[in-house]
Every structure is written in C-alpha cells, then in structure tokens.
Amino acid sequence: MQKEWSLEFGGRDLVIESGALAKQANGSVLVRYGESVILVTATMDDPRPGMDFFPLMVNYEERLYSAGKIPGGFIKREGRPSEAATLTSRLIDRPLRPLFPEGMRDDVQIIATVLSVDNDNPPDIAAMIGASAALCISDIPFDGPIGGVKVGMVEDEFVINPTLEQQEESPLDLIVAGNEAGVMMVESAADEVKEEQLLDAIEFGHQEIKKVISLQEEIVAEIGKEKETDIRLAVYEDEDVEAEVKEYVGEQIKEALQITDKLERNQQLDKIRTETKEHFAEKFSETEDAEHKNKVVKSTLGDLKKQAIRSLVIEEGIRIDGRQKDEVRPIWCKVGLLPRTHGSGVFTRGETQALTVATLGAVGDEQILDGLEDADSKRYMHHYNFPSFSVGETGPIRGPGRREIGHGALGEKALKPMIPDYDEFPYTIRVVSEVLESNGSTSQASICGSTLALMDAGVPIKKPVAGIAMGLMKEGDQLAILTDIQGIEDFNGDMDFKVAGTEDGVTALQMDIKIDGVSKEILAEALEQAKIGRLHILEEMSKAISEPRDHLSPYAPNIITMEIDPDKIRDVIGPGGKTIKKIVEVTGAKLDIDDDGTVVIAAEDQASGFEAQEMVNKITEDVEVGKIYEGEVKKTTHYGAFVEVLPGKDGLLHISEMADHHVKKVEDLMEEGDEVTVKVTGIDDKDRINLSRKDALAELENEED
Numbered sequence: 001m002q003k004e005w006s007l008e009f010g011g012r013d014l015v016i017e018s019g020a021l022a023k024q025a026n027g028s029v030l031v032r033y034g035e036s037v038i039l040v041t042a043t044m045d046d047p048r049p050g051m052d053f054f055p056l057m058v059n060y061e062e063r064l065y066s067a068g069k070i071p072g073g074f075i076k077r078e079g080r081p082s083e084a085a086t087l088t089s090r091l092i093d094r095p096l097r098p099l100f101p102e103g104m105r106d107d108v109q110i111i112a113t114v115l116s117v118d119n120d121n122p123p124d125i126a127a128m129i130g131a132s133a134a135l136c137i138s139d140i141p142f143d144g145p146i147g148g149v150k151v152g153m154v155e156d157e158f159v160i161n162p163t164l165e166q167q168e169e170s171p172l173d174l175i176v177a178g179n180e181a182g183v184m185m186v187e188s189a190a191d192e193v194k195e196e197q198l199l200d201a202i203e204f205g206h207q208e209i210k211k212v213i214s215l216q217e218e219i220v221a222e223i224g225k226e227k228e229t230d231i232r233l234a235v236y237e238d239e240d241v242e243a244e245v246k247e248y249v250g251e252q253i254k255e256a257l258q259i260t261d262k263l264e265r266n267q268q269l270d271k272i273r274t275e276t277k278e279h280f281a282e283k284f285s286e287t288e289d290a291e292h293k294n295k296v297v298k299s300t301l302g303d304l305k306k307q308a309i310r311s312l313v314i315e316e317g318i319r320i321d322g323r324q325k326d327e328v329r330p331i332w333c334k335v336g337l338l339p340r341t342h343g344s345g346v347f348t349r350g351e352t353q354a355l356t357v358a359t360l361g362a363v364g365d366e367q368i369l370d371g372l373e374d375a376d377s378k379r380y381m382h383h384y385n386f387p388s389f390s391v392g393e394t395g396p397i398r399g400p401g402r403r404e405i406g407h408g409a410l411g412e413k414a415l416k417p418m419i420p421d422y423d424e425f426p427y428t429i430r431v432v433s434e435v436l437e438s439n440g441s442t443s444q445a446s447i448c449g450s451t452l453a454l455m456d457a458g459v460p461i462k463k464p465v466a467g468i469a470m471g472l473m474k475e476g477d478q479l480a481i482l483t484d485i486q487g488i489e490d491f492n493g494d495m496d497f498k499v500a501g502t503e504d505g506v507t508a509l510q511m512d513i514k515i516d517g518v519s520k521e522i523l524a525e526a527l528e529q530a531k532i533g534r535l536h537i538l539e540e541m542s543k544a545i546s547e548p549r550d551h552l553s554p555y556a557p558n559i560i561t562m563e564i565d566p567d568k569i570r571d572v573i574g575p576g577g578k579t580i581k582k583i584v585e586v587t588g589a590k591l592d593i594d595d596d597g598t599v600v601i602a603a604e605d606q607a608s609g610f611e612a613q614e615m616v617n618k619i620t621e622d623v624e625v626g627k628i629y630e631g632e633v634k635k636t637t638h639y640g641a642f643v644e645v646l647p648g649k650d651g652l653l654h655i656s657e658m659a660d661h662h663v664k665k666v667e668d669l670m671e672e673g674d675e676v677t678v679k680v681t682g683i684d685d686k687d688r689i690n691l692s693r694k695d696a697l698a699e700l701e702n703e704e705d
Contacts, residue, residue: 003223007215009033009208010149010160012121016133016215018223027138027225031130033161034121037066040112040130044140047105047232056097057109060088060127062372066117072370082371086405088112088124091148092131095177095185098514099143103235108140117372120163122150128177133216139225146184147212148177151205153197158204172197174509176205180213181516189413192505195527203520236295241280245300249276253301254308260321262351262439262486263392273301309492313473313480320488321350328468328484328533333448333544335456342556343457347449347541349484351439353390356449358457360556361428362590362602380419381430382412384446390438407443408433411467414447414500414508415454418461425460426559426600440487441469447500447508448541457556458549465507466537467500470526474515481526483533494518499530503538558589558609559602566597568620571648579619579647587612619647623689625680628696633674636666643678643691651689653678660694 002020006013015032022028025041048055062085064071064078071077081089092112100108112127128148135142152162152170159166167173171191178184183206188198252272259265280297284290312318317325329350338344343358366377384407388395400408411433419429431453433446444467451464471485472495482489490496494515500508506527552558564572572593573580580591589603589612599616603609623629623646631643631651640654653676655663663669670676679696683689 005215005219007211009212012161014126014129014212014215016130016219018133018137018219025134025138026140027134027136029130029133029137031126031133033118033123033126035116035118036114036121036123036126037116038112038114038123038127038130040110040127040134042108042110042131042134042138042140044109044138044228045107047107051105052234054097054100054104055107056093056100057107058089058093058096058131059109059111060085060092060124061111061113063114064370064372066114067372069372072368082369083405083409084369084371084373086402087409088127090402090406091124091175091177091185091187092128094512095128095146095148095179096131096135096142096144098184099146099179101141101143101231101233103233104141105232105234110134114372119372122161123372125150125161125175129212129216133219136216136220137224139228141227141229141231144179145213145216145220146177146179147209147216148175149205149208149212150175151201153193153201158201160205160208172201174198174201174205176202176209178206178209179516180210182206182513182518183511184513186509186511188506188509189416190501190506190508191417192502192507194505195524195531198506198509199520199524199527202523236292236299238293238296241293241296242300242303245276245280245297246304248279249301249304253304254312257305257308257312257320257488258318258322265320269305276301306492309488310473310475313482313489314475314478317480319482320486323484325480326483326529326532328536331537331540333452333541335452335545340555342553343453343455343459345449345452345454345456345544347445347452348437349441349445349448349537350486351437352435352442352445353437354433354435354442354445354449356431356433356446356453358450358453358459359430359432360457360459360552361430362557362559363426363428363600364602365428365430379422379428380412380416381428382408382415382446382450383430383432384408384411384435384443385432386435386438386442390435390442407446410443410498410500410508410510411447411450414467415450415461415465417507418463418465418502420460420462426561427459427557429454429459438487440485440490441467441498443467444469444498444500448537452541452545455545455548458552460548463502463504464538464541465500465502466534466541467498467508468530468533468537470497470499470530470533471495472497472513472518472522472526474518479522481522481529483529495526497526497530499527499534501531501534503535552606554606556606557602557604558606559600560609560613562599562601562613562616564597564599564616564620566595569593569595569597572599572616572619574648583612583615587615591616615647621646623649623651623680623683625683628677628679628699631676631678631691633670633672633676636670636672638666641666641670641676643676645678645680645689645691649689651678651680651691653691653693657681657690657692657694660698 004017006015017030027042031038110131132145136145150161151174152159153172174188256268284293332348334346366379431450435442447467471482471493498510587608592600601612629645631645635642642650677696678691681692
C-alpha cells in the first residue's frame with residue numbers, strides 16, 4: 001500500500017513515498033524534490049566467503065532521459081558512471097558507512113536511480129536522504145537516520161539548497177550531512193570564505209538536517225521493518241586470550257610506534273605481529289577452537305596498536321614521529337623539474353610527495369560533459385593518480401577508482417576560484433598529480449604541488465593555494481587536535497578534516513567524523529590550527545616560486561586574442577578564403593574570427609602564434625605615408641615595378657625612384673620575387689600608392705651616420 005510523507009525543505013516540498021515501487025528490495029523509497037525524482041533501494045545479501053571488510057556499495061545511477069537527453073557517441077546508452085555520479089556515490093557513502101554495526105560483513109547495496117532531474121532542486125541531496133530512509137525502513141541493521149543539505153550564501157545570508165541562479169551568486173557551495181547528535185560529513189567549495197562563516201554555515205545546515213531526520217523517524221514508526229539479527233559480525237572476543245596477548249606483547253607495540261621512519265616502523269610492527277601470531281598459533285594448535293582464538297589474537301593486536309597510538313597522543317602528548325600537535329612535517333619544494341612539459345612542481349611534506357604537471361591547451365581541449373550537469377564543458381581539470389609504488393607495494397594498474405576521482409575533484413575545487421578568467425588567460429588547463437610517496441594527506445600535497453606547477457607554467461593564478469589535513473583523537477573530555485596527520489593517525493583517529501585555501505580564506509573543505517559529539521568549539525579550534533599550518537606551508541612554497549612566471553614555456557601552445565576592424569575581416573579571409581588558408585599553411589596556427597572583429601589564434605608553440613599574429617597585423621595594417629617597408633616585387637614593367645608592401649597592398653615603384661642614378665632597365669636592378677626596401681611617398685585620392693627606393697636607402701644611410 002502506497003504512502004507518502006512530506007515537509008517543507010528549503011522553501012520547497014520534499015516528498016518521500018513508499019509501498020508502490022521496487023517492493024522486492026529490503027527497503028525502497030521514491031523521493032520527490034521539486035521536479036527531481038529519485039528511486040532509492042537498499043538490499044542485503046549473505047556475506048561472501050573470506051570477506052574481511054564491510055562490502056557496502058553505493059551506486060548513484062544517472063539516466064540521461066531524466067534530463068531529456070540522449071547519450072552521445074555511437075552506442076547511445078549510458079556507460080560507466082560520470083565523474084559527477086561517482087562523486088555523488090562517495091558523498092552518500094561517507095555519512096552512512098560509520099552507522100552500520102562494527103564488524104558487519106554482509107553485502108549491502110544502495111542504488112539511487114535518477115528518474116527525473118530539476119537542477120534547481122539538487123538530486124544528490126534527495127538521493128542521500130532517500131538512501132537513509134530506505135535503510136531505516138528496511139530490515140538491514142543501520143543506526144540511522146541521517147540527513148543532508150546544501151548551503152549557499154547570497155548577500156551574506158545562508159540559503160538552503162540554493163537554485164542554480166542563487167549558486168552562481170554564492171561564494172560558498174557547502175554540503176553537510178549528519179544525524180541528530182551532530183555533523184558527520186562536510187564537503188565544500190568556496191571562494192576564500194572565512195573560517196567563522198564556514199562554521200556558521202555548517203551549524204545552519206545541521207539545524208535543517210534535524211527536520212529531515214524527524215520526518216524519517218515518523219516514516220519508520222509507521223512502516224519500518226524489524227531489524228535482522230542473523231548477520232555476520234567479524235568481531236572476535238575472548239577475554240582470556242586478549243589478556244594473554246596483552247601480557248605477551250607488553251610495551252613492544254608502543255615502543256615500535258615511536259620509530260620516526262615509516263618503513264622502519266612498519267617493519268618492526270610487522271615483526272611483532274608475526275612473532276605474536278606464530279607464538280599463539282603454536283600454543284592453540286591442539287585446541288578445538290584454535291581458529292577462533294587465532295582470530296582473537298589478530299583482532300587484539302589491532303586493538304593494542306590503536307590503543308597505544310591514542311594513549312601516546314591523548315595522554316602523553318607524543319606523536320609517532322615526535323612532532324608537536326600543531327607542527328607541520330619538513331617541507332621541500334621544487335619547480336621546473338621536467339624540461340618539455342608546460343609546468344611542473346614537486347611538493348614533499350615528510351614522507352608524502354606529489355609531482356604535479358600542468359598542461360595548457362586551446363579552447364577545443366575543454367572537457368565535454370555528457371551528464372546531468374547544467375554545464376556542457378569545463379576548462380580547468382585536476383586529476384590525481386595513486387600508484388602502488390608510493391607505499392612500497394605492488395599492484396595492478398587500472399583506471400582511476402572512486403578514491404582517485406574524489407581526491408582529484410577536491411583539488412579541482414581548491415584551485416578553481418584562483419584560476420584566471422578566460423578573457424585574461426584563454427587556455428584550457430589540465431593538471432595531473434602523481435603521488436610518488438604516501439604517508440597521509442596526499443590529496444592536500446597534490447593541491448600544493450598543483451599550485452607550484454601552475455605558477456611554473458606561467459598561469460596567472462590569483463593567489464597560491466595550499467592544503468593541510470587535520471586530525472582529532474578524543475577520549476571522554478580529553479582530546480588532541482593534530483596538524484598535518486600521517487596515514488596511521490588518520491586511520492586510528494576520530495576525524496579527518498582537510499582544509500585548503502589561500503592566505504585570505506578557505507577554498508575547499510572536506511570533513512569526515514567517526515564519532516558523535518564533535519562540538520562547534522572543537523571545529524573552530526581545528527580550523528584555526530589548520531589556518532596557521534596553511535600559512536606556514538604557503539611560506540615554504542614561496543621559497544621555490546613566489547609568483548607565476550611572466551612567460552609561458554616555449555613548448556606551450558600560443559593562444560592570442562586580438563581585435564581588428566570588422567571592415568577588414570574580409571581582407572584576413574581573402575577571396576575564397578585564400579588569405580586565411582595561407583596563414584594556416586605557413587604557420588600551422590588555427591584562426592577563429594568573430595563578426596565583431598575578435599580574432600583568436602591558437603598555435604602549437606609560441607613562435608608560430610606570434611608569426612600568425614604578425615601576418616594578421618600586416619593584412620589589417622594601413623599603409624602610412626613616410627614609412628619604410630620591406631616589400632616583395634610582384635610584377636615588373638618597362639616603367640617600374642609593383643611592390644607588395646603589406647599583404648594585398650601593392651604600390652608603384654617608378655623606374656626613376658629605384659636608385660640615385662639612372663636605371664636603363666628595371667630588370668637590371670630587380671625582378672619578380674625580390675625583396676626590396678621602399679618608402680611610401682604618397683597615396684592619391686584613388687588609394688594608389690607611390691613608392692621610392694632611393695628615398696628609403698638615403699634615409700636609412702642618414703640614420704646610420
């Protein structure tokens with residue numbers, strides 16, 4: 001039986017329906033927000049053999065028919081997910097994942113299918129709310145509900161789920177997700193927004209989220225199923241075994257964790273784990289429940305490591321590498337590493353290193369977007385690669401996964417506000433960050449490396465951007481906020497808080513919280529600590545390059561925009577396109593001419609671009625009386641020669657004006673194809689040009705004297 005529930009959400013009706021569609025799923029809802037309609041289903045299956053992690057899969061499925069579009073290309077049907085769809089899947093996954101039972105191994109899949117899209121009413125937020133609702137009414141164990149909301153800022157006032165028009169005016173694009181207790185996830189792009197404004201926006205969004213949570217609680221009370229209890233939990237407990245392992249290991253793990261070098265530390269930890277597991281495997285080999293006890297040993301070792309890390313940081317104030325809580329690892333930067341690329345930068349922070357390469361292209365190199373986005377293309381692209389050698393491992397080389405796409409998008413958000421407008425810098429820009437070493441915060445290192453590469457390429461970015469990852473460890477009333485976290489601190493901490501920006505404000509923020517009870521005061525302290533760290537990093541980066549180069553690489557394409565008199569467009573094109581074809585043939589450049597006289601020249605290198613520009617200048621230039629030109633003899637007669645002083649503009653060089661002595665025959669001095677120096681001595685009322693070689697030579701000789 002179909003039922004529906006609704007509330008006013010950001011000035012529009014949010015409607016959740018259930019009971020009519022996809023009834024064989026464990027839970028399904030149809031979410032309507034404006035004219036955006038999303039079907040969200042949640043299903044669960046038995047765990048796969050050998051599964052040692054929670055296999056949650058979230059799929060945000062775009063259907064182009066939802067926006068009245070037919071897919072491009074030959075196949076004419078949707079293929080692999082677009083980047084936007086992949087990012088939305090990650091967005092939904094992040095606040096949901098921590099709310100499943102610890103150790104759960106059953107397969108859970110959430111599919112959000114976009115059936116109708118109205119970009120003024122964000123389908124991604126509706127899908128996130130639908131995912132929570134579908135899980136909550138199902139029998140799948142889930143400690144929800146959660147809600148999500150977009151926050152914009154128009155004329156210094158916060159706006160819930162801004163329309164496209166409002167978003168264009170807003171310097172803030174913030175997504176907040178959370179439960180009744182607090183915020184669990186934040187994703188933001190901003191144009192140098194102050195930290196205080198961000199905090200207020202997050203709080204504003206969380207108040208709206210509570211309304212959505214109340215609606216879902218109402219739905220669960222009416223149609224919610226009883227939660228399944230027969231699920232696979234990979235939680236292995238045995239108090240006696242745990243006590244034995246703890247006694248056997250003693251302080252070894254704590255001592256190993258204080259080794260500063262990552263590889264050496266990991267080797268020592270691996271040695272302790274191996275010796276401990278072998279010791280107890282032999283001890284339990286004759287017992288009936290040996291397999292269970294060995295799993296308890298493995299689980300206890302992980303717990304001891306986590307406890308030791310947190311104890312060192314929270315109680316003793318000791319970080320694994322010996323730093324203070326607010327201290328950034330040593331930084332080393334270099335630009336111009338690669339001679340043939342358009343720009344390159346290496347950013348190293350501790351044992352994390354990113355090499356970024358910037359490439360400039362013409363307008364035609366923009367990325368075409370074939371999805372549900374309102375935009376058709378984009379001219380700035382930021383890509384991120386994470387090869388296995390960066391952590392000293394082997395692995396297959398595949399296309400970018402969700403992590404790579406997510407980190408690339410975060411870097412793009414961070415730098416996009418600082419990219420110059422097309423009118424100022426008419427290039428398509430792509431940066432690619434290659435992670436060469438990884439020990440935490442690689443996404444932020446890629447942002448720093450990209451800033452260096454863009455400045456090395458001569459891109460006139462408005463201001464340098466740096467990124468830093470913050471962490472939190474909290475036990476009761478004790479807490480530690482950590483600047484520039486390493487991978488091990490991230491994995492064992494309670495918050496991953498990435499902040500990127502300039503010296504004047506935040507341009508991107510991404511936050512995931514694993515615990516309840518992170519107050520606004522804690523977030524404020526973390527943001528302030530992040531700002532101090534960011535300013536320090538920017539200062540270190542400036543030692544390598546402080547401002548964009550004033551020239552482009554000689555290997556970069558040359559894109560020149562120039563204005564000509566619209567009446568002279570026909571001269572540049574020439575009869576039957578003859579003139580413009582010649583420019584293309586000689587220089588290899590491409591020319592686009594608008595009706596208003598705007599000429600865009602795109603050449604593969606600097607020299608070709610300037611050559612094409614000079615040819616256009618000569619074609620559109622007016623011949624000046626008294627000016628000296630280098631011209632080409634086009635035709636000779638018995639009384640003189642016709643010399644082309646500018647493209648398409650010939651003048652008569654009379655035989656009497658060829659030299660300061662008597663010339664019997666023109667052919668004695670010049671013939672067709674010769675280059676000659678001439679001076680324009682006059683232009684009559686019929687635009688006929690008179691030239692003199694002897695006056696030009698005399699004038700040049702006087703200048704030399």
